[in-house]
Structures are given as structure tokens and as C-alpha cells.
Amino acid sequence: MDKLRGGFSSRLGFILAAAGSAVGLGNIWGFPTQTASNGGAAFVLVYLVLAFCLAYPAFMAELLIGRYGQANAVTSMQKMSRTLWQKRFAFIVGFGGIICAALILSFYGILAGWMMSYAIEPITSVLGFNETSSWLTSQSMMRNLIFTGLFMLLTVAIISRGVEDGIEKWSKRLMPMLIGLLILLIIYVFTLEGAEEGFAAYLKPDISRVFEPDLLISALGQAFFSLSLGTSVMIIYGSYISKTENLVSLGAQVTLIDVSIAFLAGLLIIPSMYVAQYQGVAIFSDDGSLISGPNLVFDVLPTLFNSMGSIGLFVALGFFVLMTIAALTSSISMLEGPVSFAVERHNVERKKATVLVGLGIFILSTIIILNFDELFGLVISLSTVYGQPLIAMLCCVFVGWIWQRSQILKELKQGDDMVEHSFFWKIWPWYTKFVCPSAIAIVFFHSL
Template sequence: MTDPIDVEVQKHGEDSIQRELFGTRLGFILAAVGSAVGLGNMWRFPYRVAEGGGAAFVTLYIILTLCLGIPLMLCEFSVGRRTRLSPIGAMRREGGGAWPLVGFLGVLTGLLILSYYSVIAGWVVRYGIEGILHGFAADPGAYFEQVTTGVAPIVYHIAFMVLTITIVSVGVEKGIEKASLILMPVLFTIVIGLAVWAATLVGSGEGYSFYLAPSFEELLNPTTLAEAGGQAFFSLSLGMGAMLTFASYLSRHENLNREATTIAFSDFGVAFTAGLVVFPVIAALGLQSQVSASTVGALFIALPGAFVEMGTMGRVVGIAFFFALTVGAVTSAVSLLEVVTASMIDEFKITRRPAAIGAGTLILLVGLLPATSLDALGVIDSITEWFLAVGALCMTIFVGWRMKDPVAEMVDGASGFFAAVVPTMMLFVKFVMPPIIAFVVFWSGRNAFNTLVTTLTGGG
């Protein structure tokens, strides 16, 4: 059921500002799922799984998504819907003091992530076009080097950012929501179809075993725990203000608890299903070593090589796979740009179109660095993963200890089970989540520092 959401007017002293709202509940859910579902599910996830011991990482990722992801998303929803503002303004209004700096960190994180995310999305688009026009290269390693060097990655990065700016500049309902309503069902259909196809491959059983049978030794590995937490924040778009911003476009009668649960399960479903595509294919063709070699191994080297070995069917499957990746990249990029755009609208009181163009142009310029250097891309990726964890920790502390009566906001529009669990969940937010997320902050910060040092000293 997609009941229309009533337009609301937000009061700022003597000023009355009509804030854009999503036109339907389904539109909001698909937009939020689109923010969560993207390259994080199909680019980072397979590498993190391979590096983290396979099913052990998946198990921890599931636990952290349910125990940390849903409550944290609900925290962001409650702040965004109550204030009707983007991250900086929301933290200023609800917290005062230095809390707007947390909102600024979220905006900065979204800006930095999109600066390199757009570069990777450009690679994806080029692979898809190449698959359609010529098929996939016989030497995927050499082709990847060609894709990531020279002028081409800059051109594709610019083209992808122009597309993202265009969608965001149209508006919430006519741009973001409409794009999500069209693109997300397409992505779901393709990913499920690919998973069904992968199950038919001879030799895929080893991939399923690695992916689905956890090692208890790896479950106790602190690195695996920290990276699973970081992946959960990245994949669910938490800690950067994206969900807070989307919730600021919601009406009062929406059930925030239900929506957070729906979005988290949808995001996990796509990530998990993507693994059911990647690992059976990798195992069937004996390409396991290429997955764990680097963050790009599975997506841009191993899988294209697999598609070549499969002949005509591989080309068809490869085109579908990279098209699905492109769809996910667009929906996630739109949400990242919306965080920065909405903040510019609220802070500088300008209209949407110049805000989207200004924010997008700034991100485009920052992205020229990762577009010309894989080392720079890796450093920014590590630093922003740490930023996400810091943002998540700050949001948990803010809602748990600073925000006035967050329970009232969370239960507004909820009923039954969803309303009943909120008081208990808030105890979890106050006392259990901060130390767990603090551990992720420490570990991801250490990883970011090591990555930076290795790159600067020429070891990366």
C-alpha cells in the first residue's frame, strides 16, 4: 500500500518553509534501500568476506546489522524526522553546543565517499559498455589497469557525477523517489536471477561452503569483528547522515521502527544474494586467490575473467551483472549527494538546483584525486570507514544521552510490537552499543592510519 504522505510545513520562528516530502511510503523505502544497496554490497562485501574468513564475517555482519544497524538507523530517523533538517542543522537544533560538528562530520564523510565512489562507478559503467560492444577482455588484469589509468577514469567519473547531479537537482519526489521506484525493482530482479543461475554451475559447492560454513576461530578475531562493523555502517549508509536526511522528508505518521527493519533486511538480502553470485562463480572457475588479493580482485578482475571463460552465456551474465552494479551505484550516489545538497540548502538558504550543482561540482573536483591514483582511493576509503564509525558512535551517544525524549519520537506512528520494544532498545542504545562501536572506531582508525603510513612510505 502506498498511501500518499501529506505535505507539511516546518516553522522556524517567524519563517515558514515548506519542506519537500516523499510522495509514498514505498518511494521512501526504495530510496532508503537504494542508499544502502550499492557498490558496498557487491564491491566491498565479497572482498571483506574473503578477507574475514568467509562465513565467519557473514555471521558477524548479520549480527551487527541486526543489533547495531537497525537501532542506529532508528536513531538517525528520529533526529531527522523531528528536526526536519539535514545533519548540521538537526544536531544544532536538537543538541546545540559542539554537536553541529558531528553533523558536519557526516556531511564531510558523504562528500569524501562519493568522491571515490563515483570513480569506481565510472569503472563499472565502462565495463558494462565494453561487455555490450566488444565482450570482456581476455586479460582482465591488463584491462583493469587500462580502465583505471589515463584520462578515461576522469571522463567516466565526470559523466557519472553529471547524472547524479541531474537526478538530485530535480527534487525528492520527482528525482530521487522516481529513480528509486524504477531502478530498485530492476536491481532486485537481476541479482536474484544471477544467484539462481550461479547455483547451476559445476563446482560451485566449494564457494557455498566457504560462504556459508563459519569458522569459529575467525568469529573471535577482533579484526573480523571490526571490519564487519565497518561494512555494516558503510552498507547501511549509517554514520554519514544519509538516513537522517531522508527521514527529514517523512511525515509524522510513518512507523520509523518498521521502516528501519525493512530497510536493514532489504540491504542485507541484496548483499547476501550478491555473495551467492560471486563465490559460486569464483569457486567454479578456481579463481579464489584473485578475490582476496585486493579490494578490486573479485569485481574487476576475477569475475570478468570468469565471464570470458564462460563464452556467450558469460557475456550475457556479465552485462547483466554490471548493469545491476550501475543501478546500485546510481541510487547510492544520489543519497550521498543529497546529504551534501540538503545541508547546503538548509545552511545557506539556497534553492535545490544551485545547491545540487554546487555540491556535485565540489565532489567532482575532489574525485579527480582518486580518479588518478588507486593509492589515494584506498586511503580515502580507509579514512571514511573510520569516519563512519566515529559518526555512528556520536549519533548513539547523542540520541541515548543528549536528545530530549527520543522514545516519544520513535514510537510516534508505531504500534504493537514496534512500539513496545523501543524503551528496551533505548537501554541497549545507551549502555551496550557505545562500547561496541567504540571498539570498531579504534580498530578502523588503526587500519586507516596503517593504510595512510604504508601509502606515504611507498609500501602500498
């Protein structure tokens, strides 16, 4: 490991950092919304199967690229290449992932800013600052600019400190807080009227729906998105892993934590929806579709919290602090991709690179805020619907078709001498070569 680059000091540090990258608003906000819109428990069942059968193999491909290359996404993929066209192709794929991460962070910072403002609102309400409370929960340009800027400053401050003192240290602090808050809120919601119906909808699948094409496509897309695939994030995190670590078990542990927290998030949000419905809040339309859709967190849940009386202020505070933490664990990983490229390819000092890249992304966020109706949805679609599946698919193509099988095995054996005889090695190369690219291509072309 190049000491100038830094790296994760422990196995736990990597697991929490990688899980933190994967666990974000996509899991705690997007997953429950997808679940409510796609058959409840049937969607959960399909998601869990696809996360391990398809997303995990693709996740392993990106980790392997990073640890083999010991560099940023572009350099790592070029080290795998043997010809000029392969190196050019590697640059397009690696740099495409970096651009994708920057685009995601540009709208992600706006969403995270909303979470921060909603987290402060209960405090201003208790203090009697009613006008401030109203401003914090209104869709105003000034509020969006201020809180997006604050969130980006927080992200830049962590990344500027490097891998061990920045990413790893804060992941070890934030992830236990996130899991603890999530479990406490689930326990509280479990005590409320209406929650039982929500738990039933979430945990009892209608098996007849699991083969619906739209449900399968949505679950597959969510599985890839939740693991941060196609953004260069896992390639750069893989480059910080010690050569002696067992990548197969590490990847499995991160995947398990990711889907577990997504499952816990659904265990909180879905019953909360039914509690709100029990209290008179409209959740579903006459045809059974979800009314609020992507705005579920900001439309339905505040209404639920308000109906709880004074205790609702504390529950709202806990929930939106949880959402802010989830956003931060992902944003630090998305900023690391472009920063590592600037540091290693252009010899820019880390703190300077972090500030410059962070400022550039904030400027992009500002442009989106100033043209919100035209750009917000467009940037989300470009990055998550089109960019991520395409880049993730090309990473699998690289590992399956361009990288030599003997080199892959050599890389894996550094952390596990017996991996050649494992079930993983008998299945994974074939999976990565044929099944994963095909599955991601289905998601991509369906989105078109």
C-alpha cells in the same frame, strides 16, 4: 511536513530509497570480499547477528534525529540541543557527516565510473571495436575522468529533481531492477561447474571461527558501513518521512532489505569465485588468503566471464549494469546530504545547489585521479575507516545522552501509540546509550 522541502510520498518510496542508499558497492562488492577474506559462512553469520543487534539501533538513532528535526543534519541535531556547547557540538557532528558523505562520493564516483566502463565493454566487443574494448578496461587517466564525470552527471540529474520526483521515483525504478538482475545472475551461476563448492563455503559456517577478534571487528564495521551510518544520509532521509509513519517497523524493514541484498550478493560472488577457480583462475594463495582483495570484481570476474564464451559477454553486461545501478542508488543519497545543507542553511535554489556541490565533488574526484596512488586509498581510509565510525558513534551519544528520553518517546509515539509498551522501547534506549557507542568505539580504535 514542510511542502517546500518535499518528502516521500509513500512508505514504499522511503523503504526503497533508504534501502537503495544502504545497498551499494559496499554490499555488492565489499561484503563478498570481506566474506571471502574472513572465514566465509562464519563471517556471514556474525554479520547478520551484528546488523540487527547493533547496526539497526544506530540506524534508528539517525532516522529519529532527522524526523524530529525535519531539516538537514546540522539543523536537526541543533534542534535537539539545549545549551550553546551542545549546539556547537551538533554543528561539528552534523557537518562532519556531510563532509564524510562528500569524501565517500568523491572516490565512489571513480569506482562507479569503472563499473560503467566495464558495462559498456561487452557491447563494444560484440561490435568488434577491440581497441575501444581494451581502453574501456584499462586503467587510463582519460577513461577515469570521462566515466567519473558521466556518473556524477547522472547523479546530479536525479538529485536536482528533488525528493519525490528525483530520489523516490528513481529508487522505485532502480531497486527492483537491481534485485531482479541479482537473482537472475545467481540462478545462472548455480548451473556452472564449481559453484556447488562455493555455495557450501558460503552457507556452511565453521562455528569455531565466529569469535575470532578480527572477524568480529570486520563484520561490525561492514554492518555499519553497509547501512550508510555516519554520513548524515539517514538523518536527511529521516527528515522526509511523514510524522504518522511507524519508524520502528520502517527501520527494521530497511535493515532487512539491506542485509538480504548483501546476502544475495555473496550468493552470487562467492560461488562465482569457485567457478573461476574450477576453470583455472587463481583465487586464493597458498596460505588461504584472497589474492585479488578489493580488486576482486575487476580481476577475477572478467576472467570468469571470458571463459564462458559468447554467453559470458551477456553475463558481464548484466553484472556490471547491476553494479552501476547499486552505485547510483547510493550516490544519490550521498549527494543529497550536502545539497540539503546548501539549500536550507544558505537558501541556495535546489538545482543550482546540486550543480555546484556535484561540480565540487567531481573536482575532488579529479584531484584523486590525478594523484591516484597517493590519494585514493587515503580518502577511503579517512572517510570509511575513521570518519563513519566516529560520526555514527557521536550520533548515538546525542540520542542517548543529550536528547531527552521523554522527547524521544513523544517522537516515536506519533507513528505508534503503543511503542512505550513494546520490546523495542524497553531495550533500544539502553542499547543506544551504552552498547552502540561502545561497539562503534571498538571498531574506531581497532582501525587506529
